[in-house]
Amino acid sequence: MNYDEFPIDTEHALDNAVDLDKLYHALVQCFAVILCGYTAGRLGIVSSSEVKGLNTFVGTFALPAVIFTSLVHLDLSSVQWTFIAGVFLAKALVFFAVLGVTYVLPGHLSTARAGLYAIFTTQTNDYALGVPIVQALYDKVHPEFQSYLYLLAPVNLTILNPFGFICLELHKARSTGNGAPESNWFIGLKVLRNIITNPIVFMSMLGMVCNFAFNHEPPVLLFKILEVFSEAFPATALFLLGLRMVGKVQTLHGSALLVPGVLIGVKLVVVPLVLRQVVYNLLTVFPEHAASNGTTSVEAYSTFAFLYGTVPSAPGVFVYATSYNLDVELIASAMVACTFLSAPIMFISARLISLASIPKEDYQQVLDKFNTDICLVSLFACVWLVTSFLCQKNSRSRQVLNVFVVSLQSIGCVSHSRHTCVPY
Numbered sequence: 001m002n003y004d005e006f007p008i009d010t011e012h013a014l015d016n017a018v019d020l021d022k023l024y025h026a027l028v029q030c031f032a033v034i035l036c037g038y039t040a041g042r043l044g045i046v047s048s049s050e051v052k053g054l055n056t057f058v059g060t061f062a063l064p065a066v067i068f069t070s071l072v073h074l075d076l077s078s079v080q081w082t083f084i085a086g087v088f089l090a091k092a093l094v095f096f097a098v099l100g101v102t103y104v105l106p107g108h109l110s111t112a113r114a115g116l117y118a119i120f121t122t123q124t125n126d127y128a129l130g131v132p133i134v135q136a137l138y139d140k141v142h143p144e145f146q147s148y149l150y151l152l153a154p155v156n157l158t159i160l161n162p163f164g165f166i167c168l169e170l171h172k173a174r175s176t177g178n179g180a181p182e183s184n185w186f187i188g189l190k191v192l193r194n195i196i197t198n199p200i201v202f203m204s205m206l207g208m209v210c211n212f213a214f215n216h217e218p219p220v221l222l223f224k225i226l227e228v229f230s231e232a233f234p235a236t237a238l239f240l241l242g243l244r245m246v247g248k249v250q251t252l253h254g255s256a257l258l259v260p261g262v263l264i265g266v267k268l269v270v271v272p273l274v275l276r277q278v279v280y281n282l283l284t285v286f287p288e289h290a291a292s293n294g295t296t297s298v299e300a301y302s303t304f305a306f307l308y309g310t311v312p313s314a315p316g317v318f319v320y321a322t323s324y325n326l327d328v329e330l331i332a333s334a335m336v337a338c339t340f341l342s343a344p345i346m347f348i349s350a351r352l353i354s355l356a357s358i359p360k361e362d363y364q365q366v367l368d369k370f371n372t373d374i375c376l377v378s379l380f381a382c383v384w385l386v387t388s389f390l391c392q393k394n395s396r397s398r399q400v401l402n403v404f405v406v407s408l409q410s411i412g413c414v415s416h417s418r419h420t421c422v423p424y
Helices: 010-016 020-042 048-073 081-104 110-122 126-138 144-175 184-196 199-214 220-244 254-285 295-309 316-323 328-357 360-391 397-421
Strands: none
Touching: 020 126, 020 220, 020 328, 048 126, 048 144, 048 199, 048 220, 081 110, 081 144, 081 254, 081 295, 110 144, 110 254, 110 316, 110 328, 126 144, 126 220, 126 295, 126 328, 144 184, 144 199, 144 295, 144 316, 184 199, 254 295, 254 328, 295 328, 316 328
């Protein structure tokens, strides 16, 4: 695809640029709360029974309230349905590609793993991480983008995920040794029942019905009640995400990282690229469905699709793995690594994408600032490594060499930061 045939309108470029300072603050805010949750669980401040209570509150009350209040106020006439279709088509391509590749692999668990892995690579953590990050980035230039997250997640839950659940239920029925195997009709009805009784799906459908019934203006009393639950969701969901990571970080080593590494690569690299490409092509082929500002709208939506693809996988996939007792440690490892790797990928992607809206004469200044940010992160990582090496009881010559190499890298980071930040 040749992007040059759609030149950027510099007059509107800043209207579609992401606010990187707000992105940095949002990432720090989100992951700070996640680390607080992990620390609380690691130190035993929050017990397992209390974690179950938080999980019930978030999944049954807070999150459905957030979805309902967002959908009931959404002006459906202004929704870019071509964008929604593009995201769904891109996710469907990745979903069935992962499903097919995993299914043809040898092994008696290939059917169940095909469904589980396909869900992992396409179901994103839209509400806990996606909403605050998108709100920080596009609150002023494209506030409607945040509402799209509440439309995209139910589409994934009601259309794509059932195919994964069918694979999981088929394997469960075939492996059941007691009595006659379940029929395909019974499995289909069970999956349909689970979808309908899901609080997220139910409140999504109820929100759409009330949107039409109240003309996206619900009663004030109803809105005020649900608003209390909605405001409690962000911090509680992020804190709960940190709690769920306790005891799962230890499995991130050796050959156990092979399959999680592939899944994370698909989720954080392949999915964003496919999303951007499909959305860009659809809005280009159907320009009458794009907004009035033409090329700028195409670039804005395709950029948003790319950033949306970098949001990590939802922790609900770990719940599915636990329910079916399938690759629990593997999914846990992948979820932890995917969550923390998504932060630098989102920041770097947003920084590179923003270069399109920056005058060429300012490239050097922007790159210097970006290099300084990278050096500061690298310096923090180097200090962490050196401290870890020095705190080990059995120091070996190889560890001393590692300390020496990391120390030189730290000096290089400090030198580069001084060169770019201190005028001569």
